[in-house]
Amino acid sequence: MAAILITHIKGLVQVREPGVASVKGAAMDTLPVLTNAWLWLADGKIAGIGSMDQFPTVPGAEVIDATGRFVFPSFVDSHTHLVFAASREEEFVLKIKGATYADIAAKGGGILNSARKLQQTSEDELVARALPRAWEIMRTGTGAVEIKSGYGLTVHDELKMLRVARRIGQETPLTVRTTFLGAHAVPAGMTKDDYVRQVIEEMIPAVAEARLADYIDVFCEQGFFTPADTLRIFEAGKKAGMKPRVHANQLHRSGGVQAGVQAGALSVDHLENIGDEEIAALQGSNVMPTALPGAAFFLNLPFPPARQIIAAGLPLAIASDYNPGSAPSGNMPLMLSLACIKMKMTPEEAINAATINTAHALELSATHGSITVGKVANVFITQPMPSLAFMPYAFGTPLVDTVILNGECVGGA
Numbered sequence: 001m002a003a004i005l006i007t008h009i010k011g012l013v014q015v016r017e018p019g020v021a022s023v024k025g026a027a028m029d030t031l032p033v034l035t036n037a038w039l040w041l042a043d044g045k046i047a048g049i050g051s052m053d054q055f056p057t058v059p060g061a062e063v064i065d066a067t068g069r070f071v072f073p074s075f076v077d078s079h080t081h082l083v084f085a086a087s088r089e090e091e092f093v094l095k096i097k098g099a100t101y102a103d104i105a106a107k108g109g110g111i112l113n114s115a116r117k118l119q120q121t122s123e124d125e126l127v128a129r130a131l132p133r134a135w136e137i138m139r140t141g142t143g144a145v146e147i148k149s150g151y152g153l154t155v156h157d158e159l160k161m162l163r164v165a166r167r168i169g170q171e172t173p174l175t176v177r178t179t180f181l182g183a184h185a186v187p188a189g190m191t192k193d194d195y196v197r198q199v200i201e202e203m204i205p206a207v208a209e210a211r212l213a214d215y216i217d218v219f220c221e222q223g224f225f226t227p228a229d230t231l232r233i234f235e236a237g238k239k240a241g242m243k244p245r246v247h248a249n250q251l252h253r254s255g256g257v258q259a260g261v262q263a264g265a266l267s268v269d270h271l272e273n274i275g276d277e278e279i280a281a282l283q284g285s286n287v288m289p290t291a292l293p294g295a296a297f298f299l300n301l302p303f304p305p306a307r308q309i310i311a312a313g314l315p316l317a318i319a320s321d322y323n324p325g326s327a328p329s330g331n332m333p334l335m336l337s338l339a340c341i342k343m344k345m346t347p348e349e350a351i352n353a354a355t356i357n358t359a360h361a362l363e364l365s366a367t368h369g370s371i372t373v374g375k376v377a378n379v380f381i382t383q384p385m386p387s388l389a390f391m392p393y394a395f396g397t398p399l400v401d402t403v404i405l406n407g408e409c410v411g412g413a
């Protein structure tokens, strides 16, 4: 594996000593940047970091001159549903004409629409449809991603979906973590209680036996699954070796945050509808609050109250929620822009939220999320930029230029 030496870097972003797992509260506004720097990548790892004043000799290394450019650690996208059979722009048009997400779901659209299509699509075909999305997110700076099931809704199709997610990790340079989200919606023709029983008694054992999921998730929401359902499912998931994370408080103050805290979830995600009680519940817990600004934007929901969350001394993570129904984009630079523009986060806070804090939420802190010697060589070089804040400011401009994953330049497929 060839070594790469990136020289004359205008700003090497998110340089951390080993052992910094996440940042919270006021510390989120501090983003360590080494100016006029070099970065040495070897054997798939970050091998050295320094200032151009003390320039190293690395015989045989490919040299990349990054004059005028910034180098970032790859984004870690800790919440996606990027395995799906088809887009849902027909629902997008219904929403433009006034229908709500809940209206569409109540008429058998939404998640059930995606489930019908996924059930009719073969595993190989799902891989073929998901791979271009995976390459697209790599080209916009993502190096590690969580992928959920939840459009299968039968034992057979949930397993199929999780196998597809695992294959994305095998067939691309992305680091992939998988999450079993059987409790995403109640399938047509079943009662909720019967389905919850099936999730617990049939799906969780089958997923665990096949070792297909690292985590377990529930859509804890009015009209979907209650906090009591969520806690029962998490109990069974934990016994089977899957740690919880939860879709919480997207459409209502559904009790999802409190359920996540009670279950010791790794993260509570969405948070469009939270207030003082939910923030108090998160204080004193180790749960990572995670905002999904693409979903709030696309559904015209209130944005998660980032300023209150950070002022309460909590950490905050930002992920894309890439899915066909509520967030059809996995573009993390766009998520940074939305976090800054709509949630009033500073560029430093947003970049911390999408790198080190999402790595923590995926238990990848030891290997991803910062420029630290010994971590995986997942970085990207930007187009020339006047400053760090230019990235979220220039929303929509493709600023991610050269992508390096596992120490190799990624051309794309």
Ligand SMILES: N=CN[C@@H](CCC(=O)O)C(=O)O
Binding pocket: 081, 110, 111, 114, 219, 247, 250, 295, 321, 323, 324, 325, 326, 327
């Ligand atoms: N809210 C639940 N799940 C997804 C949306 C899924 C869909 O509409 O297909 C989300 O995180 O937004």
Ligand SMILES: [Zn+2]
Binding pocket: 079, 080, 081, 247, 321, 323
């Ligand atoms: Zn989601």
